Amino acid sequence: MLGSRVAIRFAALLAVALVGASGTGARPVGFVCPRVDAACASACDAASPATLYTVGADELPSPGPSIDVRLRARLVVTTAWPDGPLAFDRAAARAYLARIVQTTDDAFAPCGVGLDLDRAEVLAVPARLLTIDGNAPDAWGGLAPPGVDADAFNYARGDRLPGPVRELFERARDGASRSAIAIVVVDDVYYHAAGKRTRAGGLSFPPLVYHHPDDFPLRNGVLVGTGYLRCGELPIALHPRVVAHELGHMLLDTAHHDADDANVMSPMLGPGLRPEQCARIRAAATTTYGPEPVVDPRAPRG
Numbered sequence: 001m002l003g004s005r006v007a008i009r010f011a012a013l014l015a016v017a018l019v020g021a022s023g024t025g026a027r028p029v030g031f032v033c034p035r036v037d038a039a040c041a042s043a044c045d046a047a048s049p050a051t052l053y054t055v056g057a058d059e060l061p062s063p064g065p066s067i068d069v070r071l072r073a074r075l076v077v078t079t080a081w082p083d084g085p086l087a088f089d090r091a092a093a094r095a096y097l098a099r100i101v102q103t104t105d106d107a108f109a110p111c112g113v114g115l116d117l118d119r120a121e122v123l124a125v126p127a128r129l130l131t132i133d134g135n136a137p138d139a140w141g142g143l144a145p146p147g148v149d150a151d152a153f154n155y156a157r158g159d160r161l162p163g164p165v166r167e168l169f170e171r172a173r174d175g176a177s178r179s180a181i182a183i184v185v186v187d188d189v190y191y192h193a194a195g196k197r198t199r200a201g202g203l204s205f206p207p208l209v210y211h212h213p214d215d216f217p218l219r220n221g222v223l224v225g226t227g228y229l230r231c232g233e234l235p236i237a238l239h240p241r242v243v244a245h246e247l248g249h250m251l252l253d254t255a256h257h258d259a260d261d262a263n264v265m266s267p268m269l270g271p272g273l274r275p276e277q278c279a280r281i282r283a284a285a286t287t288t289y290g291p292e293p294v295v296d297p298r299a300p301r302g
């Protein structure tokens with residue numbers, strides 16, 4: 001038995017090295033990550049993040065001819081390392097990524113807006129990057145004490161993006177256009193506001209709100225939390241409008257929610273967008289997130 005255990009361990013190490021060095025597009029071959037625990041931590045964590053599959057724009061849905069505004073974006077879906085051979089193949093990864101693109105395009109179609117992805121990928125990440133706190137426990141979540149200007153208050157605080165958020169966005173944005181919005185799917189997302197830690201379906205990190213200068217231009221992305229049934233599987237299918245909702249926060253430049261349950265920007269993630277919302281979404285997609293790199297707002301004026 002000892003001999004076979006040694007052989008298995010050797011095979012596992014070899015496979016991890018292959019995956020770690022595989023770069024983009026290569027199909028990972030049967031590897032094993034010993035010691036996967038309940039939190040999906042495993043011996044493979046030391047070798048990741050690592051790209052499992054890359055899917056090019058030519059393999060993803062593209063908006064129809066009536067769509068005249070394209071929003072630059074990069075899509076990254078994370079998963080934990082599995083405790084056995086990879087549970088999904090490239091076709092399943094492509095289908096999962098394509099569904100996110102298609103449903104987001106469908107949500108923005110009434111505005112004549114569609115995604116313009118240069119690529120999408122599935123990334124194996126260490127357990128510490130699966131459940132993400134979007135801000136620090138003492139953060140104000142963009143709010144301010146009564147009577148205090150929120151922009152000046154938040155700029156003066158100089159809050160950094162938490163390390164895991166920076167790490168994810170840095171990896172997701174690798175080689176992306178500076179105006180492209182990173183869309184990153186993780187297991188779970190939380191945020192802190194007024195001393196409370198709350199679970200969120202997603203969080204947006206608009207580059208235009210006042211922030212620590214060192215977080216620019218990483219701070220141009222959205223996180224979506226959806227959950228996994230098992231370590232190392234593709235996440236559960238996203239709600240068809242959750243990515244559009246988080247992108248909507250960026251494009252509409254607001255943290256507020258719509259009171260109409262039938263609206264994409266309501267907490268109910270309805271299907272509708274009003275003409276004035278579409279006008280603002282189209283304008284932001286062609287100016288702020290258009291051909292020119294998105295600009296750091298620096299210190300608030302006045």
Ligand SMILES: [Zn+2]
Pocket residue numbers: 245249257
């Ligand atoms: Zn929201």
